[in-house]
Amino acid sequence: MSLAVTLSRAQEGIAAPQVMVEVHLSGGLPATNIVGLPEAAVREARDRVRVAIQNTAFEYPNRRVTVNLAPAELPKDGGRFDLSIALGILAASGQVPREKLDDCEFLGELALTGSLRSVSGVLPALLRARARGRRVVVPRENAAEAALVPDVDVRVADTLAEVCGWLRGAQELSAPIGIPSDGGANGGPDLRDVRGQLQARRALEITAVGGHHLLLVGPPGTGKTMLAERLPGILPPLSESEALETCSVLSVAGQDTDLAQWRRRPFRAPHHTASAVALVGGGSYPRPGEISLAHNGVLFLDELPEFSRHVLEVLREPMESGHIVISRAARQSTFPAQFQLVAAMNPCPCGYVGDPRQRCQCTPDQIQRYRSRISGPLLDRIDLCVEVPPVPLADLGAPRSERDEDSATVRARVLKARRQSLMRAGRPNAEISTRELERDCALGPAERRWFETALERLGLSARAYHRVLRVARTIADLDGGAALLEREHLAEALQYRRF
Structure with a gap:
């Protein structure tokens, strides 16, 4: 029989729908056609696969090759189907056995030499394959990411030849080796570096316990950014399910995960020139934006009034719903966006209104226009607003006191208080x-x-x-x-x- 079926996974938001790669060989003039709503990168796979098969010392069938990617209504893009297509052609032509293809999924882009290159979205694909009880073969470049998913049979390979040798029973493919994690507790800036600012530290602790949104207002150089950067260090570590979901977003976006601290909550700080698409995601093929990359973590917006008002307004809905839906003519993608917003701003355009050491040069009308760049509905969604006054110079050089607690001490209190809300409602108080x-x-x-x-x-x-x-x-x-x-x-x- 000149028909073979292999399994792979597409990428749709952070979902990974199954794709059946059906390969049929028939008579007629030699040609290769790929159908099933393939995008340009998938259509080009016919040339990559043909050369890769020939350079791996296999024979490319001199027949009419039809490759169907089912379901046909699901758009397919990227080079993630190359390995499945190549194995389907080899199985249909009788060069590799079909038996092992039934319960295994394949992901990987092929180089012309036959080597495997990494692809994005491996983590969500592994999670879906685990639910179906299937084995998965991925490129070795994705091995560290694949090691994060427990209870799934993952094999890694460097070349198409290695995968074919495994299917023939001539060799074994190795499993990925995980990297020990510190549980998300170590590394990062320490709260002990912040001098004074007792009220701001208190607000930061409340923010960490309840998962609330926070706005820091104060003159330049008072430590607003320092405080915000130290929030992840006092937050509870991610649970395994939260960490896998957060890493899945990074995987779909094609960004690397710090595997030694994969349980640490993310901290994203986009520049105020970022567009609305950069913040919430989008594009012809929807990709996650900063709010999704900050999922289960902190989104820090410094110089809040300098962001475009239109950009800030797109935050309102995901701050309430915890997700963002990006709709395009041909597809709709949903990305998670359960983030904590921490914003910082000056009290006026020059930054020194209310500062006893500097004289403000702004008129009341300028101050009003500056603050009105942030809409009332957005401010209404921010739980805590705290002033960050200048720290006296004498306090900066004074010996540290007991009030200058480090992140570990504050984090212990946060964990104790957060545990009460989780026992009571199963979620932080903000939710x-x-x-x-x-x-x-x-x-x-x-x-x-x-x-x-x-x-x-x-x-x-x-x-x-x-x-x-x-x-x-x-x-x-x-x-x-x-x-x-x-x-x-x-x-x-x-x-x-x-x-």
Whole structure:
């Protein structure tokens, strides 16, 4: 029979739908046709595969070769199907046995020499193959990434000849060797480097416990960026499922994962000249943007008002939903975007309004226009806003005190408080639903009256009402996990709504 079927995986967002590569040999003039909605890179595979087979000392069939990539309605792009197509042709022509092809999937791009090159999106493909109980063969360049997925039979190869020898039973393919992880606890900037800024450090700790969004406002050089860069060091490490999902986004984007710290939460800091597509993702073939690359981690936007207003507005929906849907005429891709937004800005265009050491040169109208670059709906989604004043020069040279805690000490408190919210609701406080708020953020009669009066005076929205309660719940967890929210918890949460 001159028909063979091999299995591979396409790339669609962070999903990896199965593709059946059907190869049929028939009579007629020698030619190779690839059908099944292939993009240009897939159509060009016929030339790469032919030369690779010939340079691997196999015979390319002198017949009409038809390659069908099913399902036909799924667009296919990239060189990830090269290895499957080559093995299908060799199996259909009887040069390799078909038996081992049934329960195995193949990913890899072929060089003209027959060697295998790495492809993107290996991690989500392995996760889907594990669910189906199949073996997977990948290029050796993807071995370290493949080693992250447990309980899946993965084999790595350098060349097409090695894969064919394995199918014939003449040799074995090695399994990838994993790299030990530090659990995401080591490395990165330490909070002990920050002098003073007790209120900002407190807000950073609350942010880490509850998964809240944070805005730091202060003159230049007061440590806003230093504080933001140290947030990942006090966040809980990623669970295995979270880490695999985060690494899957990096894999789809074609970016490398720091395998020694793959459980550490990501920190992304795009420049303020970034476009909306760079931030949320897009393109003819949708790719993840910065908000998806920061999934389960921190997205830091320095100089927030310098970003285009249109760019900032695209953040509003994913901040609420935790994902982004990118629609194009031929396809629609969904990427995860459960990130913590940490932003920093100056209080005015020159940066020195309210600074006792520098005189501000801005008019009230200039300050208003500067701050109005950030829309009210976006600010309403930010849970904590804290001022970062200049640090006295005497404090910079003074010996470190007990208040200058390191990241490990703060992280221990964060883990303890976060554990309470996970036991209560199964998720951080920033993500609990309105119904869970009613259950977990109970107020006594006196506290409720006081809280409603404060909200009316501040003119806060219904969204702000719920966000203040979530922050107060986080503060209560840091304070020992009281069942009822106290007035001091509500008061501290309210003071972070000032802007």
